[in-house]
Amino acid sequence: MSRKDLEASSNGRTADFGSAYEGSNPSASARPPARAPNQRAEVKSLPMPERFLVVPIGPVPKGLLAELGAVLQEIFGAPSDLGTPLVRPEFAYNKDRHQYHSTAVLRRLETVRPRGPEEPVLGVVDVDLFVPDLPFVFGEADREARTALVSVFRLKGSDGRAVPPERFVHRSRVEAVHAMGHLLGLSHCNDFRCAMFLSHTPADSDRKGAGLCTPCRTAIGRA
Ligand SMILES: [Zn+2]
Ligand SMILES: [Zn+2]
Numbered sequence: 001m002s003r004k005d006l007e008a009s010s011n012g013r014t015a016d017f018g019s020a021y022e023g024s025n026p027s028a029s030a031r032p033p034a035r036a037p038n039q040r041a042e043v044k045s046l047p048m049p050e051r052f053l054v055v056p057i058g059p060v061p062k063g064l065l066a067e068l069g070a071v072l073q074e075i076f077g078a079p080s081d082l083g084t085p086l087v088r089p090e091f092a093y094n095k096d097r098h099q100y101h102s103t104a105v106l107r108r109l110e111t112v113r114p115r116g117p118e119e120p121v122l123g124v125v126d127v128d129l130f131v132p133d134l135p136f137v138f139g140e141a142d143r144e145a146r147t148a149l150v151s152v153f154r155l156k157g158s159d160g161r162a163v164p165p166e167r168f169v170h171r172s173r174v175e176a177v178h179a180m181g182h183l184l185g186l187s188h189c190n191d192f193r194c195a196m197f198l199s200h201t202p203a204d205s206d207r208k209g210a211g212l213c214t215p216c217r218t219a220i221g222r223a
Contacts, residue, residue, distance in 0.1 A: 012144040014182050015102065016175075016198060017134045048221065049120055052080040052180065055112055057105065057125040057149075058088030064152070064172060068124060071173040071210050072180055075195070077222065080122075083112055088127065102129040102140040102149060110147045120183040122176060123149040138175055138199060141182035148179035155202050163202075171205040181212065184220050189213060 052072050056065055069080035092104035109123040129137050129151045138155075141148035155171040156162055163171075177195040189196035192204070194213035199205045217223040 013140070013142045014187070015131050015134060015140045016138045016178070017131075017136070017200075048076065048184070049078055049118060051078055051115070051119060052076075053083045053112075053115070053119055053121045054080045055083035055086060055109060055121060055123045057086045057109070057123050058127060060085075060124050060126055060152070064169065065124065067169050067173055068122070068176040071177055072122075075177050075210060075212065075222075076180060076184065076220075083114070083121070086112065086123075089125070094130070097130055099128045099130040099136065100125070102131050102137050102151075105129070106140050106142055106145075106147055106149050109149060110142075110145050117146060119146065120180060121147045122180055122183075123147070124172075124176070125149065125151050126153055127151065128153045139179050141179050143183055143185065146183055148183050150175050150179045155205065158202055167206065170210075171202055173210045174205045174208045175199065177210050177212070181216065181220075186212075186216055186219060189216055191215075 054065060054069055065082060069082065072078070072080050086108070089100055089105045089108065091108070092101040094101060105123065105125065109121060112121060113119065129140070129149070131137055131140065136154065139148065139150040152172050155175065156168050174195050181196050186196050188198045191197060191213040192207055193209055194216055195208055195210055196212060196216050197204065197208055199208070212222070214223060
């Protein structure tokens, strides 16, 4: 699977993978992609929804969920409802990898839609996610299904050490905006300060703001 295959523009699904994955070209992540910065040619603009649904999957602190709902409203202008919590996704646990299969969790999340198929759903989980061929993913989004998943598991630390709570919250806010941005039609952005920049490490999320750059805002009609 190539990096390009994982772009939202190729099939509507995006896995946000971490630094351990270099694909078949070890230098790929160090070079700018061939695509021009902020090019949106393949992305069709989706209407801004009236509300979002945020669904905790397994134990997720209530305060963190409130932060995520607040940042989605701040950036996209729509309030969030808190969905009925789902239990920890043991059905997706891979005992060889000691990780949870992201796509399986995403599929389960798609069944939770009290307001119909148009409402974007963001699942928040505190377990380590993977997809086959990748060592781990920070999240996954399926634009067609209007469903995204973000894991806060790896955002809690850097280099094996826990980070201060405020940094963890910042990273979580940034990655929630990133995931929702995919559902609204955005793909990855080359501006490292923009929430749609692809984080390869949690430290990349530290550099990003929760906000979107001007071209990304323009692409979703929020400029
Ligand atoms: Zn992404
Ligand atoms: Zn951007």
